[in-house]
Amino acid sequence: MKKFFAVLFAALLIVSVFAFSASAAGTFGANEQKVVDFLGSKETYKVGGKDFTFKIPTNYVNQAKAFFASTEGDITPADADAIIAFVKEGEALVKETLSADASYLKGDTVDFVHFPTATRKAILDKGQKACKVVGLTLVFDGEHVVITNAAGATVFDDDAIIKTTGAEFNYTALIAVCAGFALVVVGALGAAKKARLF
C-alpha cells in the first residue's frame, strides 16, 4: 500500500498547477486544506467479506501539507476538486483489484508490488507523466518513490520513518586494517625466524 499511496500522491501533486519556490514564505489556503482533509480521511469497505479501512499514511499526508504550506498562495477550487477526483479514481483502482482478488490484502497492507503488472504500470505512468507537466519528477526504483522539484529538492519520499543512526561500520577500512596487521605479524615472524629466535 505504501508504494501505491506514494505514486498517487505524486500524481495528485502535479495535477495542481502552481509555481513554487523551494525556500519561500507560504500560506495554507482553504483549497489546500480541503485537499489535505480529504487525504487524511478514511473509508471502510468490504474486501473478501471483511472490513478494510483505506487510509493514506499520516507521514504522507504531512508531506503534502508541508509542501502546500511552504508554497505561496492557494491552489484554485478547480485544482483542489481535480486532485480529490484523481485520488478517488486511484482508490477505485485499488478497490477493483482487491475485489477481484482479496489475496492482495495482507493483513492491513495492500500488496501493491504484486498487483497485476498492467495496473501497477498504469498508476506509475500516470504519476510520472503528470509530474512532468508541472516540473516535478517522480522516481520509482522498484522499491522507493522520491519526488523532487525543478531545483532538485526532495518534496516527498516514502523512506522508512525510523532511520539507522548508529556509527557506520566501515568494512573496507576493517579489511585494510586486518590486512595491514597480518602483514605486520608475518613480517615480524619472518624477522624473528631469520634471527633464529625460534
Added chain:
Amino acid sequence: MAFGSILSTVDGMWDLITGGKEYQSQELMLNRLDGYTDTVPSSVMTFPKYGDCYGELRIESADIKAPLYYGDNDKLLKKGVCQYIGTMFIGSGTTVLISGHNNTYLHTLGEVEVGDKIEIDTNYGNYVYEVGSVTIEKANDSSWYNLDADHENLELYTCYPFDALGITRYRFCVGAKYVSGPKILYNE
C-alpha cells in the same frame, strides 16, 4: 587507498571516543526571523527545503548542541540532527520526529533525564520542550511515537546501544512535551 581507509577508521574511532563533531554557531541557519514568541504567521516564515539547516538543538544537561536539518538521509545525518519530513514543522501542534547519530551529536543522549529541558531555536522562533520519557524501543515498533497526535510534542532518538556499530535493532528514545514557542498560523 588502504592507508586512507585506515585514517578514516581512526578518525571514526576518535569521534566515538570524543563524542563527535564540534559545532560552534548558528550561522548555518537560513533567513532567521526574530520577535515571534506566541504565534508566527506562515506568510512571514521561510520554510526550509529538504537539506536546509533551519535550527539548532540544545540539551544542556547532556552537553548536546547540534545543527538541525530538514530531512534525514545519510548525508544529512552526518552533518547534524535531522527532522523526518513526514512530521510537520516545529510549532505545528503535532509530533516532531528528530534523529541523530549515536557517535556524533547524540552520543551523550543517554545522560538525559525526565524533567530536562530541550531547546530548539529555529529560523522562525525559539522552542522549549520538557523531557517526559526516556525509553529504549525496537526500531520496527511504531507504538512509541504518534504521528496523529493533536498536541505539540517532540520525539528524539538515536541508535542503541551507543557504542554499537552498524545496524542496531533498538533506539534510545527521548519523548518531550511542549513548553513554549510560537505556534505556526498556517492560514495567515
